Amino acid sequence: MAVCIGFIGKENSPLFLRCINQSQELQFHYIMHTCIDFVEEKIIQSNKSGSDVRELYLGLLYSSEEVKAYGFVTNTKIKIVIIIDSTNSLLRDNEIRAIFRKLHNAYTELVCNPFYTPGDPITSKSFGALVDELLASSS
C-alpha cells in the first residue's frame, strides 16, 4: 500500500511529493527528508563496492511501526522514495521495483520537456496524474 511518492532533487531539495492522505503530508515530508540520510549512506556503500553498473534501486531505506520507505536513485542523483504502509505485506520487492521503473520513466519524460528546468519543483499536471494513478493502483 504505497501511501506516498516523493522525488528529491540532486541537491536534496524536494521536487515533488504526493500522498494519498493529504493530512499526513507534513509527516511524510519529515520522513522523506530523513530518508536522504539513508540514501546517501547507500550510495556511499555502493560506491565503495566499486561496481561499474550501479543498481539504481536502493531497497528498503527506513522502516518504522507505521511505514516503510523504499529508495531509488537515478544516474543524475534524483532520488525517488516510495513510502508504503508497514502492515502491507502484499507489496513485494518486485512490485516496488516495477513502480520505481514507471516513476523513473515518468521523470525521464518530464525532463525531456524543454520547458522544464531540471532541479525546479515539478508542477507538471500529467506527471502528477501519473503518480496519482500509481498511488491508487498500488494501494
Add this chain to the structure above:
Amino acid sequence: MCIMSSKTQPVITYAGDTQLFSTLESATVQGLPQETVEWKRSYGRPPRAVTLSASFQPFKIDNDGFKELSKGLKKLSGAEVLHTYWVECQDIDTYKANVRESIQTWFTQIKQVECSDWLIILVENSDSKKSKQILPRTTVLDKIKNDFGGKTTERCIAVVDPVKGETKSSESWQTFLFRLRQALMAAFSRTLTKFEETVRTQRERRNELNWNFCNYFLLQEELAFAFEMLGLYDEALVQYDELDALFTQFVLNSAVGDAPDWLLAFQATPNNWSGVCLNPKAPFNTELRQKIQNHTMSVIDFRNYLFARQSALLLISSKPAEVARRCLSYVQSYMYELKLLNVSTVDGAIPTWILLTCLQVLSTCQSHVGATGNQSMESFALLWNMAKDKLYELGRKCGLLPGASVGSAELHCVVTLSSGITDYGDDSAVRPTPVDKLKEALSSSQAFTKHYLELSELAMGTFKHCGRLRSARLIGRDLSRFYLQLGQPQKSVSFLLDLLRGYQEEDWPLLRIDTHIELAEVFQKIGDRVRFIEASANIAAYPALNADTRMKYFSHLLQSAQDEFRSINCSSMMDLVDIRIHFDTSLEEPCSVLCDSIVRAEVEVVNHFPGPVKCSEVTITVKAVKNANDESKQSKAAGKKSVADKSLDSKAIEKPGVLAAKAKTSSSDYIPIKEQLHLKQDGSLSSVALVCPSAQQLLGRKVSHGLLPTELSVIKEEYTHKLSVKDVNIVPGVNRLTLQMKADHAGTYVLSQFVACSQRLEFIQSVNCPKVSITVVEVMPSVTVIKTRDDLLAGTDQEVELVIRTGSTAFQNEKTLRLCSSRGLMINLPKTDSLFQRELDLVLPPMAAFETVSYPLKIRADLGFTASKEATFVEHKLSVHCPWLSKTPPLLDLPLNVYAPFTVQYKLHTAYTKKFVNIHVQGLTPSSRAFEFQNPNVLLPDATYKNPALSKLEWRNLNGSSQTLKISQDQPANYLWELCGAPAQYDLPLLKAEFSVDYRLVGTSDWKLFSFNFDIADYATLFTVRSRVEPVKGNDFLRAGSLCHMTLTVSDVLQQASSAALMYEVLADQALWAVCGRTAGVFSMEGSSKHSVTLDVMPLVCGFLPLPAVRLSRYIPAEQKPKETNRKADLAAATLPRLEPFGAGQVYNWSKAQQVHVLAAPSNNGPTSFDTSTS
C-alpha cells in the same frame, strides 16, 4: 553451552575388551576434536571442515531400539552413531580360539540396531612385535579383515597402544584418530541425513490437525544444536531462521482465515514483558524452552526465545551489528504479529517490551562491538531512537511527562507494568540493567526526564556519529518539544534553529515553515521579540499555509514592527523580481547615464504577505565599483581583439558591437553580437548578418540546482547611493514602483540590496541575480585649439580656432576664460576690436551640456629666430586659465608650433680690394605660400661714420631697381651691396650693419618690415696670393707624370712692411698632384712687398686640372712669449710655434679656381715617369 553440547554430542558405543578401552578412552575423547575433518555433504551442499567430538557409552542392546527403527529417527541428540569393538590379541591362535566368536556376536547385535556403523580396533603391543623377528604370514588384523571386513576392510584398524609412549606408537595413534574421525563423520553425516529426512516429513505434515508447531520447533532445533556443535553457526542460524519464517507465515495465514489450533495457545495474554534476555553466559534459556515443551508459552516468550537463540549464534560468529539490525525488524514484525494474533496485552506492555529489548540488545552489542568500529552504528542509532520513542510513550501513559498530572489510572499503569518485568535472575549482568533503568524511570517524573534526555542524547549522538545528520536533527525536534513541555523553551531554540538551517540549506519549504511555527511559539514564550518577528514574517509569507495562521502571524508582525528594530531577509516575503533602469541610450557606453542626471528604475516587487505593508521608504542601495577604469580598459582591449579577427576571415567583415540585454529575466551581462558582411567575389555586398559567437553557451540549457543561498539574517551593507521612493503601500501580489537616484559622481555602480522600511522593520534582500550595474558617465569640459591644415607661420597673422566643449556639465552663468600666450606670441580676437596682446579675456555665454562653441583667434609670432640655421620652428604655448572648472587643473597649456617662413644669411665677398656684402634669403614655405620682398636696404648705424677712418664708407647698391622678389622653398633670393671707401689698414673695427626689407605673404595686402642685423669684419684685403704652374724648361706643355714648377707669389697689398712671418701650405689633391719636396714653408715679407716660392709638382693625370690650393697663415714663432699672460696653462702652448689663420676677407687668392691643361704623358716613357712620381 557445556550442558547443551554434551547432550547433543553423538555417541560412540564401545564393546569387547572394556578394560582395555577404559585405559584409552580419555586419550580418544581428547584427541578426537583436536583436528578438523572434512564433511562432504549431500544435496550438493559445499563441503565444510568441522570439529567433531563424541562421548562414549558401553554398547547395550535394548528393546526400544527396535521401536525407533520403525518410526524413523526421532531424536538427534544422544543418538548412537558408531559402534566400536576393542580387542587386544597377540596371535592368531588366541584370535581363533575366542576373540573371533565374541566379535561375531557383537557384529550380529549391531546389525539389529538402526545405526549400524561400526569399527573394530585391534590394539597391539609394540614389544611383542619386536620380539618376533620373522614376519608372520598372516596377522590378527588380516584375519579380522578377512572375517568381518567384507568390502570395507578399512573398518578394521590396528593401533599401537599409545600408553607406551613411543614414536611409532604416537604415529599409529594419530592414524587411528584420523580413521576414527573419518568414520565418525561419515556415521554422523548419515544419521544427520536421516534426521533431516524426519524433519522434512514432519514439516510436510504441518497442515494436519494434530500437528503442533512446538513439537516441530523442538525437532528442528535439534538440527540447529547439531550444527552448533559442529561449529557451523551459520547453518544453525539457518535452522532458526527457517523456523522464524515458518512461524511468521502461520501468523500471516491466520489473519486470512484458518488459524490452526496450536496457534491459539500463542494468543495467551503475556504476563512478562521483560524483553529479550541476551545474557552471553546463558545463551540457552531452559526456562523458556521448557515452556515450549509444555506448550504453555505466549507469543512473547516464543519470540524472546527465538531471538535470543538467533542473537547468541550471531554473537558467537561475532556479528553484533547484525543482531542490532535484526532487532529492528524483529521488533517491528513482532508488533505486527501481535496485532494479527489479536493478543490482548496490558496497556503499555508492548512499548515496555520493545524498550527493554532495545536496551538489552544495545548493551549486549556494544559490549561485543569493541574494536569492530562503527559499522553497526546506524542500527544502534535507530535502536536508541526507538527506545527513546517508546520511553516517551510509556511516560505519557504513566503520566510522567512534564506538566502531566498523575492520577490513579496512571499509578495503576506503573504498578502493572512493573509487575511484568523481571531481570531473569542474572546476577552477573552489569548494573544497572535495562530493567533497573526502566523501573527507575517509571518511579518519578524527574527520573523519567533524566532517562528520556539521556536516551535522546545517545540517539542523537549516535546518529551524528554515523553521519545521519538529518535524523539527528529530527530528534532535536522531539527534544525541543520536550523542553517546551518542561518549561525550558530557551533550550529548544538551538535544536529548532539547527533544524531550520538544515531545511533552509536543502530547501524544504514545508518543513521550514513548520519549524518556523514552532520557533515562533518558542520565541513568544521566551519573549524574544526580535526573532519572533522574523519567524512571524516567514510564516505569514508562506503561501501554502492556511489563511488564518498567516493572518495571525502577520498581525503579530505588524504589531511588533512598531517597537522593535529588525532587519529581515525578505527574499521569500517581498520578492524583488524585476529591475529596469532607464539608461541614457544616447551615450556610447552601454547601461550608462549622465552625471548629475536622475536615474529612474522601475522595480517589480511581489508581496507574499497576506496583507498590505506600508513602507516609509523603499530603496535599492547602490555601491560604487572600484575598478571601473580597469573594466573599461578591458572592454577596449576586447574591442581591438575583435577588430583583429577580421583579417582571419576574408569573406566576412565583422564589426564588434554589444547589445545590452534588456530582457527582464536574463542577466544584464552583455551578449556579444558581431556584424558580419558577406561579400561576393567581386567585392559587392552579398548579405549582412548579426552573429552571436557565444550562442552555444548562451542558449545552453540551464540546470537549476535549486539551492539559492538563503541566510537566516542579513546585514545591511554599506552603500554610497540609493535608488529610493518614499511612502508606498506594498499590497499583496505584484507591485510596480519607480525608484529614483541622482547620479552625482562618475563611475560604475552595482545594485547591492533591496531594502523596504516599514516602521522599524527593514526588509532586506540582496540583489544578486541579475547583477545590474550602472555606469555614470561624466564628460569633462574641454578647450582645444584647432589650426588650419597648413603649419602656422611666424611673422604674419595666422588664424586658429578656439573650441570649447562643455562636456556633461552645463554652465548656468557667463564664464570668463583667460588666455595667455608665451613670449614672442601675440593673440587677438578678430571679433573684438582689441589689439594684438599677450593676454586676453574671453566671456562665454551660458551653455548647455555637450555644447560646443568655437572662437576664431589670430596669432602673430615674432620672426626673430629666422637668422639661426637650426631652428625652423618655435614651440609657443597658449595657456587657458579657467578657474570655474573645479575638477580639472585650472591652468591648461595648449601647445602651438610656429614655423619660420624663411631664413636669412649674410656673406662677405672679396675681389682684390673690393668688398661685397651678400644677403641670402632662403624660403621655407611651399610655393603656394610664397613671400614677396621689396625695398631691400643695408644700413650702418650713424655712429659708424663718426669714426674718421670709416667716415668714407658708403654702400653701392648692386641690386636691381625696386623689383619685388618672390621666395619660397624652391626660390631663394640674393641681395648684393659693395662696401666702398673702406680704408686699407690693419685692425679695422667691426661694422654693425642692418639689413631691412619689406615682406608680405602673397595674397595679403599690407607690407611688413623685416630687419636683420649682422656684423662685418675683415673688410680690408691684406695679402694676395698668385700661383702658377709651368712646365720645366725645354718642355712646352704640361704633361702628366712629368715634373713642372709651381710658383707662388705672395704680395703685400697694404705695402706696410709688416714684420710678421707667414706660412704657406700647398694643399694639393693627391689624386691629381704630387708635390715634390716640402709642401709648406715659412717666410717673412720683411723688406719687400712680394715673395715668391717655387716648388716642384707633378700632375698625375691629364686634363684640365685645378691648381693646388694654397693656404696662407700668420706664423707665430715659438720663442715669442705670450703677451701679458703668465698662466701656466699657456706656457705649454707658448713654447710651440703657432699658426694663426687669416680672416676670409684678408687674403685674396688670384688663382683661385684656375685650371691648367695637362697633356697625357708620352707613351714610350710613361712607365718611367710613373716611377718618378711614386719614388
